[in-house]
Amino acid sequence: MSIAAEPPIDPNRPSTARIADVFLGGTHNFASDRAVAARAIELLPEVPAIARANRAFLRRAVRYAAGRGIRQFLDLGSGIPSANRVHEAARDVAPDARVLYVDIDPTAVLYARHQLESDPGAAAVHGDLLRPAALLDEPEVQDLLDLDQPLAVLLSGVLHFLPDGPDLDAALAAYREAVAPGSVLAISHVTPSDHADLTERFTALYNRTETPLTPREPDEVARFFAGWRLVEPGLVYCPEWRPDPDDEPVSDPARFVTLGGVGER
Numbered sequence: 659m660s661i662a663a664e665p666p667i668d669p670n671r672p673s674t675a676r677i678a679d680v681f682l683g684g685t686h687n688f689a690s691d692r693a694v695a696a697r698a699i700e701l702l703p704e705v706p707a708i709a710r711a712n713r714a715f716l717r718r719a720v721r722y723a724a725g726r727g728i729r730q731f732l733d734l735g736s737g738i739p740s741a742n743r744v745h746e747a748a749r750d751v752a753p754d755a756r757v758l759y760v761d762i763d764p765t766a767v768l769y770a771r772h773q774l775e776s777d778p779g780a781a782a783v784h785g786d787l788l789r790p791a792a793l794l795d796e797p798e799v800q801d802l803l804d805l806d807q808p809l810a811v812l813l814s815g816v817l818h819f820l821p822d823g824p825d826l827d828a829a830l831a832a833y834r835e836a837v838a839p840g841s842v843l844a845i846s847h848v849t850p851s852d853h854a855d856l857t858e859r860f861t862a863l864y865n866r867t868e869t870p871l872t873p874r875e876p877d878e879v880a881r882f883f884a885g886w887r888l889v890e891p892g893l894v895y896c897p898e899w900r901p902d903p904d905d906e907p908v909s910d911p912a913r914f915v916t917l918g919g920v921g922e923r
């Protein structure tokens with residue numbers, strides 16, 4: 659199924675999803691993606707560690723939601739998960755968890771569909787998260803998700819690729835209004851504070867691709883949780899969000915430049 663017209667995969671145009679796959683040590687990428695990733699790592703050797711910390715935050719947020727009784731997950735801008743896949747993390751806690759992956763990048767959707775072929779509790783669709791009405795109305799989405807029951811909406815590492823504007827505000831409001839009480843919103847987002855030098859280098863690199871980066875100050879990221887109650891410890895650097903007991907302590911979490919938070923309603 660495709661909610662938006664699905665463009666062909668172009669191996670010569672670097673894609674955000676495939677570049678992230680390189681950082682995570684995945685194999686679903688092309689030379690054009692590896693060239694951008696190599697340049698990124700040259701400029702900012704921390705990038706693979708930042709990508710891993712982001713996925714680890716996502717895994718902990720998913721397990722938190724599943725622990726709260728949530729059995730359905732809507733992963734918006736899901737990418738090419740080479741590590742800490744959402745359906746696996748959720749099912750560690752709740753084996754009956756259902757997951758809908760959505761991405762605007764056809765490579766991400768293709769790979770996810772291939773992985774989920776024989777999984778009746780998970781699906782991947784091509785779509786634009788900025789068009790929530792079209793997305794939530796699709797029969798395949800309605801078959802998998804029950805909006806009368808609590809849902810976890812996951813926006814991991816994606817909002818910083820979307821510019822400010824009425825489309826973004828309206829989309830976030832639409833997801834908030836669509837979900838039942840007891841639902842959860844998890845967001846991770848690049849921020850410029852504390853280590854502005856790191857984010858400037860990161861931003862300059864992405865600004866040369868088709869997906870410029872919009873790092874946001876913590877208060878701007880917090881604004882995305884309007885209408886949700888942030889759970890403890892609030893909006894913090896990803897490694898600081900409810901670390902697992904056996905996670906290695908991180909001496910300078912701000913070097914991870916990505917904030918993570920979870921809200922409930």
Ligand SMILES: C[S@@+](CC[C@H](N)C(=O)[O-])C[C@H]1O[C@@H](n2cnc3c(N)ncnc32)[C@H](O)[C@@H]1O
Pocket residue numbers: 674675676678712713716734735736737738760761762763766785786787788813814815816819
């Ligand atoms: C850096 S990746 C993050 C992937 C994954 N969520 C994670 O945390 O590892 C960002 C993803 O968002 C997707 N994306 C960007 N804009 C989108 C949009 N408007 N709708 C859906 N997906 C989008 C990109 O294609 C890419 O796969």
